Amino acid sequence: MRLFAQLSWYFRREWRRYLGAVALLIIIAVLQLIPPKVVGVIVDGVTQQHYSATQVLMWLGLMALIAVVVYLLRFVWRVLLFGASYQLAIELREDYYRQLSRQHPEFYLRHRTGDLIARATNDVDRVVFAAGEGVLTLVDSLVMGCAVLIVMSTQISWQLTLLALVPMPVMALMIKRNGDQLHERFKLAQAAFSSLNDRTQESMTSIRMIKAFGLEDRQSALFAADAADTGAKNLRVARIDARFDPTIYIAIGTANLLAIGGGSWMVINNTLTLGELTSFIMYLGLMIWPMLALAWMFNIVERGSAAYSRIRAMLSEAPVVDDGSETLPAERGTLAVAIAEFRWPHAAHPTLNNVNFTLKPGKMLGICGPTGAGKSTLLALIQRHFDVDRGEIRYHDIPLPRLQIDNWRSRLAIVNQTPFLFSDTVARNIALGKPDATQQEIEHVARLASVHDDILRLPQGYETEVGERGVMLSGGQKQRLSIARALLVDAEILILDDALSAVDGRTEHQILHNLRQWGEGRTVIISAHRLSALTEADEIIVMQQGHISQRGEHEQLVSQPGWYRDMYRYQQLEAALDDEPEETSHA
Template identity: 70%
Template sequence: MKLFSQLRWFFVLQWKSYLGAVTLLITIALMQLLPPKLVGTIVDGITHRQMDGYTLMMWIGLIVGTAVVIYLLRYVWRVLLFGASYLLAVELRNNFYRQLSRQHPNFYLRHRTGDLIARATNDVDRVVFAAGEGVLTLVDSLVMGCAVLVVMSVQISWQLTLLSLLPMPIMAIFIKRYGDELHNRFRVAQAAFSSLNDRTQESLTSIRMIKAFGLENYQSKLFSDVATDAGTKNMHVARVDARFDPTIYLAVACANMLAIGGGSWMVIHNQMTLGQLTSFVMYLGLMIWPMLALAWMFNIVERGSAAYGRISSLLEEKPEVTDGDLDLPPSRGVLDISIQRFHYPLTEKASLEDIHVSLEPGKTLGLCGPTGSGKSSLLALIQRQFDVTEGDIFYHSLPLRQIKLDEWRARLSVVSQMPFLFSATIAENIALGYPQATQDEIEHAAALACVHEDILNLSLGYQTEVGERGVMLSGGQKQRIAIARALLMESEILILDDALSAVDGRTEYQILQNLRQWGKDRTLIISAHRLSGLLYTNEILVLQDGHVAQRGSHSALAEQAGWYRNMYRYQQLEAALDE
């Protein structure tokens, strides 16, 4: 029942639909009390030969009319109740997506993709089912059960009613125990389903690697183990679930036995008529649904409660990087980086120290250094995926942590080494950040990224479907399409994180020349392992162990002893040998 308290915000939001549905449920429950009463009247009338054919048909017509009205009312309340509960699914999934989009990399280190998908789909469905069917069964069972009890006690015999209900307290004790056990087992089963979902997602996304290494049998065994574990835990849930109905039917059978035995004795001793006993047995039959519904309600609400607990635990998790409240001026500004020290959460070792640089519009900054030197960490801080531990980064002289995240990220375009393409057309992927772009604008951005000719050589040109994650394209084509996507957005700051690693030297040179023209009044930050990509930058930072080991222009660093000169000469020699 805790779930209904947790969802009261939604019930208040949709109070008209729920009030209408509950009102109709109460009306239907009261109308269902009429047929047994009429049947009892008919039985007594026929038994005592006090009812003619016209009166009999009138009573039968009234029973049929009542059934038709109940049918129509049931249709209306289903539209109201389940329509409102489906809106809950939309609301929960929207909140869930917004929460995921606000989170930062550390969040995704703790939560697997398959588990997140399971919570957004299966868990939400369980909560919605409880908000629809759970409310229905709760109201219907309580109203119907209480109404039937009142009618049986007041209009027929309270003694027989009390006798018939003796098995019910015992049944309630067992149902409560089953509900608690079901809640715990269902949480475990949902966790197992999340693991199964995660294993499925990983297997599908890495299927090419699995085939390349001949790991099909090994991966199949791993998947089989996870699937078997999920099936076992769901069987534990099913075993508890299977106890509800037998317990209820046994209690109902005992209640009927007591009712017929006690009622027959009362009829024999003229304390009750045969028609009244018939009505009582029919009313007792109406009690079967409330008891079944109550048990079913416990079942689905406990499942929904366990699922809502999994969802709310994520919805309540606060982002590690909080939003600011300052708006940015509309003009382009200076990016000032002043990092005293930065270390990742849960670590003490500094990833970056003493990084100071100022970038005016139209300037280009190059980043290089050995693997693990801190290049990606610096770019992550500029994108504000993390906050600087000591120091800050400024734009328009405003600290990034005080600027609204949406406004800051609207000024950035980022292209990573492993770009992500959606399962859509090439044109749609390029226009991702600027959906209203014209075909000419899309083609112009593609030409700047030196991918226009490649696209025209494809079967459908810009309307070619790239497949999931761009599986139909080469690595270089994916990188250039991602660059075109970034250029189309016309952002103030463009970040290329080793985004030219998969293209040849000639294409790289042409793209860099195009970027020099495109970025005359924009800020460019280029991180690269291949130093030929940094030839035309205004300043280069050579990072080693999180420190700036060298800085200057390409020509100055190429003559200065150190990592940059050694690596540049090595790459030149390598290129000469390749030729």
């Protein structure tokens, strides 16, 4: 029942709908009390007062009219009640999605995609079901049950009513006990469903790798194990669920037995008429639904409560990066980085230390270094996915924590190491950050990213569907589409995080040349393993073990002993060896 208290904010806001539905339920309950009374009147009228056929038909007509009115009223209250519960589903999912979009990478290190999807779908459905069917059954069972009890005890016999209610306290205790067990077991079942969702999502997104390594049987076995675990936990829920109906039917059966036995004794002793006993048994029959509804309500509300606790756990989780309050001036500014120390959550050693540089508008910064040197971490801090532990990053001489996150990120255009494309057309993937872009604008940035000719060779050109995650495109094409998408945003700062790794040298050179022309007055930051991508940078910093080991222009670094010169010579030699077979074949 705590779910109703947790959702009280929504019930108060939508009180008109819920009050209207409750009022109609009360009217329906009152109308349903009339037919059993009419049946008793007809029985006594036929057996004692010798009613005519016309009188009987009049009473039957009244019962038919009541049935029609009840049908219409049930239609109206369902629209009111379930309309309100479906609106709750929309709001919960909107809040949930907004919360996920506010979270930072640290959040996604702790939560898996399948679990997040399960909470947004299965758990929300359970909460909505409880807010609709749960409210219906609670109100209907209470109103109908109380109304029937009042009529039975005041209009027929309070002694017989008390006798028929003897099994009810035992039934209530059993339902409460089963409801508590159901709550805990259902939470475990939902967690198992989340794990199964995770396994499904991972298998679907990595199906190429699974097939390449011949891991189909192994993955099938793992999936079967998760499915079996989920099935076992749901079976434990079903075992508790299965106890509700027998408990109700035994209680009702016992109540009927006591009512018939006690009522027959009262008829024999002339303290009750046959018609009254008939009405009493029919009223007792009306008690079957409130009792079943009460048990069903406990069932669905406990499921909804367990699901809502999982949703609230996500909604109450504050982002690790707090939003600021200041906004940036309209003009372009200088980016100043002064990181004394930063370490990842739970890391034993700092990831970055003593990283300092200043980047003025219109300049290009190159970042390189061995794997694990901290390049992507530095770019993540600039994007403010995390806050610096010691030190600060400033733009327009304003520390990033004081800026509104959305306002800061609107100045950035990012192309990450692993490009992500949506299952949509090429044109709409490029126009992701600017949905109202014209075809000419889309084609212009595609040319800058050297992908225009590739797009024209696709079956439907810019209207070609790229498939899930861009499955029908090569790695280089996906990278260049992502670069075009970033260029279309026309942001002040363009960040390329190893975004040219999958393109050939000639295409890389053309893209960099185009970026230099496009980037006049704009700041460009390029992180790359292939040093040829950094030759046009105004300054290059070499990261090693989390700090800057070398800095300068390309020509300066090539002439200095160190990692940059060694790696550049190695890559030049590697490129020459790759070209040699091609030259030999032409000869």
